[in-house]
Amino acid sequence: MSIQVRDITKTFGAFTALRDVTLEVPPGDLLALLGPSGSGKTTLLRIISGLEVPDSGQVLVHGEDVTDQPLRDRRVGFVFQHYALFRHMTVFENVAFGLRVRPRAERPSKAEIRERVMRLLQLVQLEQLTHRYPSQLSGGQRQRVALARALAVEPKILLLDEPFGALDAKVRKELRTWLRRLHDEIHVTSVFVTHDQEEALEVADRVVIMNEGRIEQVGSPEEVYHHPKTPFVYNFLGNVNLFHSRVENGKAYLGNTLIEVPKTGIHDSREAKVFIRPHLLNIERSQNGRTAFGARILHLNPAGPMVKVELETEWGDNILVELSQDRYRTLGLRKEEYVYVSPKEFQVYAEDYSI
Amino acid sequence: MAVKKHTVLPGFGLALGCTVLYLSLLVLIPIAGLLLRATSLSWMEFWEVVTSDRVLASFRISFLASLAAAGLNGVLGLVVAWVLVRYSFPLKGLVDGLVDLPFALPTAVAGISLTNLYSNSGWIGSRLEPLGIQVAYTPLGIVVALTFIGLPFVVRTLQPVLEDLDPEVEEAAASLGANRFQALRRVVIPSILPALLTGVALAFARAFGEYGSVVFISGNLPMRTEIAPLLIMTKLEQYDYAGATAIAVVMLLVSFSVLLFINLLTWWVRRGAARA
Numbered sequence: 001m002s003i004q005v006r007d008i009t010k011t012f013g014a015f016t017a018l019r020d021v022t023l024e025v026p027p028g029d030l031l032a033l034l035g036p037s038g039s040g041k042t043t044l045l046r047i048i049s050g051l052e053v054p055d056s057g058q059v060l061v062h063g064e065d066v067t068d069q070p071l072r073d074r075r076v077g078f079v080f081q082h083y084a085l086f087r088h089m090t091v092f093e094n095v096a097f098g099l100r101v102r103p104r105a106e107r108p109s110k111a112e113i114r115e116r117v118m119r120l121l122q123l124v125q126l127e128q129l130t131h132r133y134p135s136q137l138s139g140g141q142r143q144r145v146a147l148a149r150a151l152a153v154e155p156k157i158l159l160l161d162e163p164f165g166a167l168d169a170k171v172r173k174e175l176r177t178w179l180r181r182l183h184d185e186i187h188v189t190s191v192f193v194t195h196d197q198e199e200a201l202e203v204a205d206r207v208v209i210m211n212e213g214r215i216e217q218v219g220s221p222e223e224v225y226h227h228p229k230t231p232f233v234y235n236f237l238g239n240v241n242l243f244h245s246r247v248e249n250g251k252a253y254l255g256n257t258l259i260e261v262p263k264t265g266i267h268d269s270r271e272a273k274v275f276i277r278p279h280l281l282n283i284e285r286s287q288n289g290r291t292a293f294g295a296r297i298l299h300l301n302p303a304g305p306m307v308k309v310e311l312e313t314e315w316g317d318n319i320l321v322e323l324s325q326d327r328y329r330t331l332g333l334r335k336e337e338y339v340y341v342s343p344k345e346f347q348v349y350a351e352d353y354s355i
Numbered sequence: 356m357a358v359k360k361h362t363v364l365p366g367f368g369l370a371l372g373c374t375v376l377y378l379s380l381l382v383l384i385p386i387a388g389l390l391l392r393a394t395s396l397s398w399m400e401f402w403e404v405v406t407s408d409r410v411l412a413s414f415r416i417s418f419l420a421s422l423a424a425a426g427l428n429g430v431l432g433l434v435v436a437w438v439l440v441r442y443s444f445p446l447k448g449l450v451d452g453l454v455d456l457p458f459a460l461p462t463a464v465a466g467i468s469l470t471n472l473y474s475n476s477g478w479i480g481s482r483l484e485p486l487g488i489q490v491a492y493t494p495l496g497i498v499v500a501l502t503f504i505g506l507p508f509v510v511r512t513l514q515p516v517l518e519d520l521d522p523e524v525e526e527a528a529a530s531l532g533a534n535r536f537q538a539l540r541r542v543v544i545p546s547i548l549p550a551l552l553t554g555v556a557l558a559f560a561r562a563f564g565e566y567g568s569v570v571f572i573s574g575n576l577p578m579r580t581e582i583a584p585l586l587i588m589t590k591l592e593q594y595d596y597a598g599a600t601a602i603a604v605v606m607l608l609v610s611f612s613v614l615l616f617i618n619l620l621t622w623w624v625r626r627g628a629a630r631a
Contacts (some may be wrong), residue, residue, distance in 0.1 A: 071529045084523040088545045098531035101541070153531055342366055342396040 001062035001156045001189055002027045003048060007058035010043055011043070017043040018054070019213045025206075027062075027287065030183045032204035033193045035238070040162055040213040041193045048224060049076045049159050051071060061156055077155030081162040083146045085134040091145050092130040092308065095120055098153035109287040140171040151186070160192035164199065176203050193251070199236050209233050231349045233276045241281070241319045243274040244297060254343075255315040261348050269350035276346040280324040284311065284340045289301050292342035294320065297335055302328060303322040309333065386607065391559070392600040404601040405553035408591040409577055410586060413602075417563060418493055418609065419585040424501035425559035432509025432554060433547075439510070454511070457504045463569030469500055470571040492574030497582065500568040504559030516547050549621045556617035560610055 003025040010018040018040045025031050033041040039123045046052035048059055051073035060069045066074055086094050090294055095117045099108055108116065122129045124144040143163060150158060163179070164172040180203050183190055194200050200207045201221040209216045209224060209232075228234040235242070243254050249270045251258045254274060284292060295311035300320070307328040309321045321341060323331075333339070373484075393401065404410065440452055457465065473480040473490035480490055490496045520543065528538040566584040572582040583606055590599035 049530065051530070071526075072532045073536060074530075075532070076530060078527070080523050080527060082521070082523065084521060084527040086528075086542055086546075097528070097533070097541070100529075101531065101533040101537045149527075150530065186379065 002060075003157055003189060004058075004060040004063075004189070005044070005048065006060070008044070008054045008059070010040075010049055010054050012054065016213050018047070021057070021213070021215055023208060023215060023218070024206045026312045028187045030180070030190045030192075030203065032200035032207045033191060033210060034195070034197060034200040034207055034236075036195060038212075039210040041195075041210045044210070045159050045161055045193050049078050050074045051078070055118050066235075071250075073154060075156050077150030077158040079143070079146050079158070079160040081165050083134070083142045083166075085142055085145055085149070087134050090131050090133060091121070091126060091137070092117055094145055095136070095152050097149060117148075117152065117262050120152055123151075123185075124148045125215055135183060138171075138257040139167045139173055143167065143175065148184075149319065150307055151188075155188065158188050162193050162195070164196075165194075168212040172199070173234035179203060201237070209236060226315065231275065233271055234347055234349075238322060239278050239322075241276045241316070243276070243279065244347070245272045245274045247272045247348065252348050255293050255313060257291060259291050259343060259346065272348055272350040274346055274348050276343050278308070278320045279306065280343060280345045281319070281321040282342045282344055283321055283323060283327075283333070284342060285331065287340045290340070290342050292340040295339060295341050296315065297333060297337050297339065300335060302335060311339070313341070346354060359600060374398055388609070389600055389603055392596065393604045396597045396601060401596070403533035404598045405605050409581070410583075410602060412578045413581050413583040413586045414605065416497065416580065417606075420497040420501055420513050420582070421559050421565075423498045424562045427498070427502050428505045428509045428558045429551060432558075432629045433551060434549070435506070436510045436513035436517055439555065440514060441522075454507050456507075458507050462504060462565065463571070464502060466500060466568035466571035469496075469568065473572065479563050481563060492576070492580060493574050493581060494573075496568050496572040496574070497580060500572050501562035501565055504565055504568055505562050507556035508557040508561060509551070512550050512557065514549060516550040520546055531532045546626075548624050552617055552621045552624065556614055556621075559613055561619075563606065563610055570605060602629075 003023075005021060005023040008018050008021045009016070010082075021040070021044060033040045033044060043052060047054050050059075050066070050069065054067065058065055060066065061074070061076075086097065096113050099116065102108075116131075118127060121130060124147055126141060126144055126148065127268060128169045129137065129141065134145065137145065137313055143303060145165075147160075147163075164175055167175065179192075192204075201224075204221060206218060206322050207221055208218045211232050216277075217224055217233045219227075224233060225237050244255060245252045245273070247253075247261065249268065250261050252261050252274055253259075254271060259274075282292075284290065287294075294314040297311055298311060300308040300312075301308040302325070305325075306322040307325060309323060311319050312323060313319060319341070368509075395597075399522070435454065439447065439454075444450075470491050471477050473496060475481060475484050475489075475491070477491070483490060488495075490499060524542055524546075525538050528542045529535075533541065564584060566582075566588070569582055570585055573582060573585075575581050575585055583602060587599045587602050587606075589600065
């Protein structure tokens, strides 16, 4: 079912967590709310769930205004960052809880509850652990119990607050691939909060990037990564080198090197920002008539899929370049060497306007 | 060949020695002395002392009043602990400190103040009297005094457990459709029940042996408001040491049984939770 959020504002004392946020989640979508801490993403999720009440604005689920509906009537599946499992109940009882507390008339029979819980536990691959207690489970298993528990009430929408935040890196990766597959299977409209851009780009159908209580950009992972609308988005999605520049006659200055700003529409400006991702910079031995600037190698780190090279530009800024292992071997780079750096792709933001 | 054992926590032998010495001097030897003294009576004499009407009546009033006070503290203490943990309000620190007052106040002082308040001419007693409620010099007065001295036990055992209880767990229960009552009954109470039982048990044990605060408010009418500890005092004043120890031994057994019962119950609740 669809979710619509209209003009939501929320303050906590003097702190404004959300300013006039409007968002639409189409039915069956898996949407990521991405942003740094304090950007309002968790508050927005809690408002959608009913755990928090907005100062103004509306929340609609499947076209119905639920803003004033109490949490327990909303049929929202909520998965907490720290699982919030009932520690005195077994895995089975945790998952069955939502069915057991229903009013007698709507409550399924014992056999039905049993069948449904077991089906869910199979779905989250925990059918072997039904009689364990939360304290006897690993973090990843606890998170899967929390998910099964949320799904047991057949929620209209599923909301996950930093679902993998408390897990170690390897389990995180496994679990997010698994979440993606699970979503493809059950197709319930889902929103999850994360501060990990890799997680958002990998798992979600659409990504909402938030900053200081506002939405910066909404789009598919590909869109937001390749066509970031604001400097903030560019900066937040992955490593980036920032050059303070100025634009004259359609050309931007990188130190003394002029680079051609590809599309027209950017006006001359004294203050512009040029963003270049580390893997979109090339290292050359000679300038050879290319658009390139000189730099001295400060540090080389060849461990990992890409070789990370830290350099100091001729005008004294530190930048990061990522090279393929092949390219690194061909060039035979050494510390303290003087090389030329040329940009393959870049993004120019002049004042508030972008190209 | 001797294997040398290493441990990162040194001084085990010394610490255990101190513990045993301390417990022996303060607890075991006095209790042993008590039991020994009681053996100066034959079984028949012992039985006669502890089943005399006056003694039985004092046991009944002590036991029932302590039980009532502990039960009352279970409810009130839970509310106080809940308020202190979950809400913030002005002068919270002061209120928190007040909880410990029954620990610190000489019990006689507490007894005299309570008697003054609840007697027929007292500030509260004079308002209750027209309603037909007598507090001072009745069993109800004993319950009031025992509730007063037992409150900190329940509050202080519950507080850390409640602080440990994540509000997210209640939010989770609500998001799964549980109403407030169901969340309390199925989620909150089971998590804190062992601590609550322990607190009630401590409050009971304290109340059962309490003397100082009760003797003023109870009026000490034989058969009606005379508590067992007072009867021990009376016997001692009459140089009836054997009779006094006989009552003391029974009180010891009752206290021990109640503590054992509550500990078993706590263990059963924990395990029951681990079984359900």
